[in-house]
Amino acid sequence: MKELNINKTVAELVLEYPEVSDIMVDLGFKDITSSAALKFMGKVMTIPKGAAVKGIPMDKIIAAFEDNGFSVTGVPGADKEVTFQDNVEERNTKLKKMIMRLNQGEDLETVRADFVREFESVSVHDIVKAEQGLIDDGIPMREVQRLCDLHSALFHGKTEAEIWAEEEKQAEENVNKKAPEGHPVDVLRRENSALEKILDHALSALETEEVSVLLGDLITLRKIGVLYSKKESILMPMLLHHGVTGPNDVMWGVDDEIKAEVARLAQKLTVNSFSDEKEAVKTVLNRMKEMIYKEENIFFPLCFEHLTEEEWLDAYRDLPEMGFVFIDDAPKWRHGEEALAKRQSTMPDAMEDGILYFPGGKLTMQQLNGLFKVLPIDITFIDEEDINRFFTNEGKVFSRPLSALDRSTYECHPERVKPMVKQLLDDFKSGTRNFMEVWTPNEDHPVRVIYAAVRDEKGKYLGAAELVEDFTAVKEHFAGKEA
Secondary structure (H helix, E strand, C coil), X not given: CXXXXXXXXXXXXXXXXXXXXXXXXXXXXXXXXCHHHHHHCCCCCEHHHHHHHHCCCHHHHHHHHHHCCEXXXXXXXXXXXXXXXXXHHHHHHHHHHHHHHHHCCCCHHHXXXXXXXXXXXXXXXXXXXXXXXXXXXXXXXXXXXXXXXHHHHHHCCCCHHHHHHHHHHHHHHHHHCCCCCCCHHHHXXXXXXXXXXXXXXXXXXXXXXXXXXXXXXXHHHCCHHHHHHHHHHHHHHHHHHCCCCHHHHCHHHHHHHHHHHHHHHHHHCCCCCHHHHHHHHHHHHHHHHHHHHHHHHHHHHHHHHHCCHHHHHHHHHHXXXXXXXXXXXXXXXXXXXXXXXXXXXXCCCXXXXXXXXXXXXXXXXXXXXXXXXXXXXXXXXXXXXXXXXXXXXCCCCCCCCHHHCCCEHHHHCCCCCHHHHHHHHHHHHHCCCCEEXXXXXXXCCCEEEEEEEEECCCCCEEEEEEEEEECHHHHHHHHHHHC
């Protein structure tokens, strides 16, 4: 009978017995059994942890594996299993085979994963004995010597058990790590906590068949896309930059499925359709709960492990751009505020070494000119002294002769219009007005003109912008859609 230790990770069990994957699918563990999921979540998830998330009784799981020819070990109270590690000769044979695999060029991490799985404890002395065994078997000394760096990378002077224990301790610390108040993870955990309350409320309404209450919760839950996008747009690309592909491969797809299903149910659920949709509602609510668990126990720890200080600052800076979802506000991250202020104070001048620096990035002058050329809009900038300073006329709605530059804007308008122009600019300067929108009366060729005050970060008036855009193509596009 095959022995299955349920305290091993799912990835280890599937590697050891591939049929474990099919058994787990039949039990209801569909999200963990894909190849991408095994590479990502399977390395930290065990069957007991998954059972707790899914609410699947352990006796049912044990019975299923026993029905498929397994003897389940690792159950609380069971006797400690005896392995080949207790046999010195067999242990050394295994070690020699693994060193041979390294010598033949197999990936270090692949061998290391097998090594950790099969040995609870091993010392550098055992490695030396194994190397001597290779020499005795006729392996040239120069080839054995090539292994020095490899087993040094494995142990660094410690036993493998010590290294593995340290890594498990670090992983546990990352799972339980308390982010400082206002830190990006703290904010996302606050969002998750509020989300979980809504999910519990919805599940309760589902149980009592209060359809109107449930529908209200589903409408609220449609905002989940904004919360997921914070993870997907900000943190996932950072992990991907560090070579961690799992979240993109696994979580993003599940997120999309959840968003689509919530949107469908929020639109389709009625008293009449309740009985048909009840199971679908329960499934998606539980999937959202499972996603919270995965974020708290897998995704956030991965972020803590890989993201740099500068990346956390970037995340803190960018999160407010997407707004809060299930919470009204979040505290400031004191360290983040101080560090971002310091970063801002050390930013280069507006132009340095031919690069133009903006709050939203940096461009060369050539890139900026190219960008203006593809904008389907005419832009005019008038400075604080009412002088025409800049034109870009790619939309070509109105003529913009370059000879008008560095001249008073009043010189470019007829007498009857000058008073209106002056009043608008005076309003911009005084702050009584910041914006005005005008549409041309020609319905066949609608043109929008926006006048906007331009101010610095302290509110000081810098000038005014005129933005002109022809909407004829837009009108024709939507007229075609209606037809």
